[in-house]
Amino acid sequence: MLGLTRKTKVSTGASLPVLVGLGAGCLFLLIGSLSSDIFAQQTVAGLAQGAIFASLALALVLIYRATEVINFAQGEMAMATTYIGYQLTLWHVTYWLAFFLTLVIAFVLGVVIYGVLIRPVQHRSVIALVIVTVGLFILIDGLVTWKWGADLKFMQAPFGNQVYHAGGVSFSRQDLGVLLVSIMSVILLWVLFQFTKLGLAMRAAALRPAAASLVGVRVDWMLAVGWGLAAVLGAVAGLMTEPTQFLQPTMMQAILLYAFAAAVLGGLESPAGSVVGGLALGVFLNLVGQYVGFATSELRLPIAFAVLLVVLLLKPTGLFGRKQVRRV
Amino acid sequence: MTRGLVTRLTVIAVVVAVIVLLGFSMTDYHRGLGARVGIYFIAILGLNILIGYTGQISIGHGAFMAIGGYTTAIMSNYHHTNLIATLPLAFAVTFLCGILVGVPSLRFRGVYLALATFALAVSVPQLPLKWSKWTGGSNGIRTFTTPSNTWLYEVTWICAGLAFVAAWLILRGRTGRAFRSIRDSEIAAASSGVSLPIYKTLAFGISAAFAGVAGSLFVLVTNGFAQPNEFGVILSLQILIGAAVAGLGSLYGTIVGALFVGLLPQLSSDAPLIGSSHGQDVVFGLIVILVMLLLPNGVAGLLATIDSRVKSAIKSDPTAS
Numbered sequence: 001m002l003g004l005t006r007k008t009k010v011s012t013g014a015s016l017p018v019l020v021g022l023g024a025g026c027l028f029l030l031i032g033s034l035s036s037d038i039f040a041q042q043t044v045a046g047l048a049q050g051a052i053f054a055s056l057a058l059a060l061v062l063i064y065r066a067t068e069v070i071n072f073a074q075g076e077m078a079m080a081t082t083y084i085g086y087q088l089t090l091w092h093v094t095y096w097l098a099f100f101l102t103l104v105i106a107f108v109l110g111v112v113i114y115g116v117l118i119r120p121v122q123h124r125s126v127i128a129l130v131i132v133t134v135g136l137f138i139l140i141d142g143l144v145t146w147k148w149g150a151d152l153k154f155m156q157a158p159f160g161n162q163v164y165h166a167g168g169v170s171f172s173r174q175d176l177g178v179l180l181v182s183i184m185s186v187i188l189l190w191v192l193f194q195f196t197k198l199g200l201a202m203r204a205a206a207l208r209p210a211a212a213s214l215v216g217v218r219v220d221w222m223l224a225v226g227w228g229l230a231a232v233l234g235a236v237a238g239l240m241t242e243p244t245q246f247l248q249p250t251m252m253q254a255i256l257l258y259a260f261a262a263a264v265l266g267g268l269e270s271p272a273g274s275v276v277g278g279l280a281l282g283v284f285l286n287l288v289g290q291y292v293g294f295a296t297s298e299l300r301l302p303i304a305f306a307v308l309l310v311v312l313l314l315k316p317t318g319l320f321g322r323k324q325v326r327r328v
Numbered sequence: 329m330t331r332g333l334v335t336r337l338t339v340i341a342v343v344v345a346v347i348v349l350l351g352f353s354m355t356d357y358h359r360g361l362g363a364r365v366g367i368y369f370i371a372i373l374g375l376n377i378l379i380g381y382t383g384q385i386s387i388g389h390g391a392f393m394a395i396g397g398y399t400t401a402i403m404s405n406y407h408h409t410n411l412i413a414t415l416p417l418a419f420a421v422t423f424l425c426g427i428l429v430g431v432p433s434l435r436f437r438g439v440y441l442a443l444a445t446f447a448l449a450v451s452v453p454q455l456p457l458k459w460s461k462w463t464g465g466s467n468g469i470r471t472f473t474t475p476s477n478t479w480l481y482e483v484t485w486i487c488a489g490l491a492f493v494a495a496w497l498i499l500r501g502r503t504g505r506a507f508r509s510i511r512d513s514e515i516a517a518a519s520s521g522v523s524l525p526i527y528k529t530l531a532f533g534i535s536a537a538f539a540g541v542a543g544s545l546f547v548l549v550t551n552g553f554a555q556p557n558e559f560g561v562i563l564s565l566q567i568l569i570g571a572a573v574a575g576l577g578s579l580y581g582t583i584v585g586a587l588f589v590g591l592l593p594q595l596s597s598d599a600p601l602i603g604s605s606h607g608q609d610v611v612f613g614l615i616v617i618l619v620m621l622l623l624p625n626g627v628a629g630l631l632a633t634i635d636s637r638v639k640s641a642i643k644s645d646p647t648a649s
Contacts, residue, residue: 070442072565117621134569134616135614138613141609142612145609309432312435316437318440
């Protein structure tokens, strides 16, 4: 029904031309950064921005792999958890303690949302599932605006405002910090999935729910943990967005759109693809904005999606997706 | 005539009578609201042809509404075209746009198509900002004349009626069968001689054209202003919510879906339990989630369930036969 039939065979991994293309892109960035200071600066800023897209895109991919739903509320969940972090700092919790407390709260929130809202409709109708996340989007937006208001709020800057200089290039400490935290959380997640029993069970539950439950994996719990982890990644993205965008109910909406683009670029099924897609998109948008006069800020979103459409036309399942075999 | 057809015609006649009578008895403000419901009706009908009957998900119909709306506003502003005359024009323009979008979408399926059309919903409202010289940028562009609410109510519901009849005629015949066969199995459809490229792009074109007409009426109902903000992502999502509430693959729930998205935000803004200007979103979001949890197949699904219950009750009742 509706073309969203269950897959019978899933495999991921980039093909050779894609890997060669990515390598060439990295080489281009490296040479450009060595020959021009502005280029280097824009690349680093783009990576920091892209790391945020990557975290949120990875959250989308986690949820898509676990429950086959595009979570429209992912950005708003991230925004809401960032407000919770803000509330904690208002209660004189230090920034980094508030940061980790927020992640815990986000995890619980994700698990609860899965259990209460998603599980009841999961196998009944794909459209109903999408609409539930859209409803959640509207609901969270309303709740946050009601509790904290629509005006800008400020948290203390987690990384300070220092700027480092290296050979004529200046990097802001904030960009580096954002990049570091986002990449760290992605790596931690990868370790969890690859090297722990919990990760193995989660992968099994997502790929082969029936077989997994036969070998004693509690599939529902694993999917719930998947939603929780996705919410945690979203919270990281939200907290890392705050230093540049400040707190407002609409702060994650544009970022969610870029994250969609990044996730689809990477192939929706592939965690590695979403991270590469996010970073590439961030750098690409920054460089295009710097060097192409035509591409004014109004065209930032359309350009991101034009890239997405071109990639999809060339590779309909994204850069890292493999063709799926479907049962007729 | 079969019994089912008689029932349906009766229901349709009652709904038409209610719409006509309401048109005479409502206040001017409520006629404006009624026109909005009619606009959602047309757009949801179009989306249902695409998602419910052809199985192609689109989250981007706000984009087609924007194109239709800007067609009306620009023609009226620059050439002082009669507003009625802009409606078929918007229909034609968005039909072509729909075909154009339909062609690349032949390569996408399922979620990828959904997100590609979502890209459209996000990108199209940004374009008037870039080329603000002709489109008035974020201030928007205004039609030369602005019609009264009574005019709007009449024109909208006449269009809605025409759209309903057109949709019914398209879907009951050969074309409709081709659409449904694509929805149920593309491979089976292709092997029975249904041309996937022709019928998929046709479905996109028809669906977009409906949205385009809805869009140009939408501009007229917002005091004749075509503004980028009015056509944001939210509009696309609202039409999708309406279609899901109405129920996919059936035309008879459409009116409920249109009432749902047309009236609920207005009603919930008066909700007493929160009492601030943001209560609206909380209530609307909650109700959307609840409706989907209780009725995953929308009103049409509910009607089908009731229908089959009644039939089985009649069958099991020995006195009935």
